[in-house]
Amino acid sequence: MAKELPFSFIASSFTAVVTPQAIRLISNCRIQEFRVLWADYLEIGYTVTWPLCIGAMIMVPQLIEILYSTKYLTDTGTSVFQIYTLVAMIRFTYFGLVPTALGETRILLYYSIFGVIINMILNYILYYTLGMIGPPLATFISIVVMGFFYFRRSLKLSQSSFAVVFRIRKIVALLLEMLIMGIFTQCLTGWLNQYIQSAIVPFLVGYWVFVGCIVFLKYKDLLRLIRSMNHQKQ
Incomplete structure (x- = not known):
């Protein structure tokens, strides 16, 4: 079973756009504008990435059957898939945006090494204690810990706060x-499963109803965020 679905491409796409703007704003001492840009970047990341991931977790039986095989529809297989989907949710942003913008490459190096070490240690410990669930859980914990330290350091460097x-x-x-x-x-797909044997139709209907409705509800917010980020280019 593949480890992760490629939901982090959202963060990667916006990071390529935001990083040059962040460097320019910080180098020109426009810290307040940078904070707004950073907050916009984070909001776009979780507004787009989280519904994609949660939709996959809701439709996990159908998705596993379509992508892999029904033999993975076990408690362990489902748990592994869901944990890696949580990992994708955490990767809604590039943790090293602020250090990169400030040229603090040593922070990126140290924290990356720190994350790898934690992951390696936890992989061995959790694999022998929990079995196949151990490695994905180790990945999840190491990313959460590394993300915490990244954000704490980033907030200090940018003189910002979590609430900002x-x-x-x-x-x-x-x-x-x-x-x-x-x-x-869940109610909709449960009803569809009573009449349709194939996993494809319930998945397509359920997943895109879920994601589509969230996008519809957040459409104006996303447009506002994109306009705000484009304004920062000026």
Whole structure:
């Protein structure tokens, strides 16, 4: 079974656009504008990436059957898939944006090495204690720890705070919308499964209903964020 679905391409695409802007704003001492850019970048990342990942977790039986085989539809196979999907959710952003913009390449090197060491140690420990669930869980924990240290250092370097760059109300609203749509999608796919034997149709209907509704609800916010980021180019 492949480890991760390629949901992190969203963050990679926006990182290529945001990094030059971040470097320019910081080099010109426009710190307040940089904070807005960083917050916009983070919001776009989780607004687009999280629904894709949560949709996959909701439709995990159908998705595993389509991508791999029904033989992976076990408690272990499902858990491994879901953990790697959580890993993809955490990768909604490039953790090293601020150090990169400031030219602090040593931070990138040290934290990357730190993350690899934690992952290696946890891989061995968790594999022998939990079995096949251990390696993906080790990856998840190491990324969470590395992300924590990256953000703590980044906030200090940019003289920002968690509340400034993470728009908590937007995150809570997104989580509530995904919860409501997730319940509806589960009911919809459960009804479809009663009449359709193939996993493809319930997956396509359920996944795109879930993702499509979230995108529809967040369409204006996404347009606003893109316009705001384009404004920062000026």
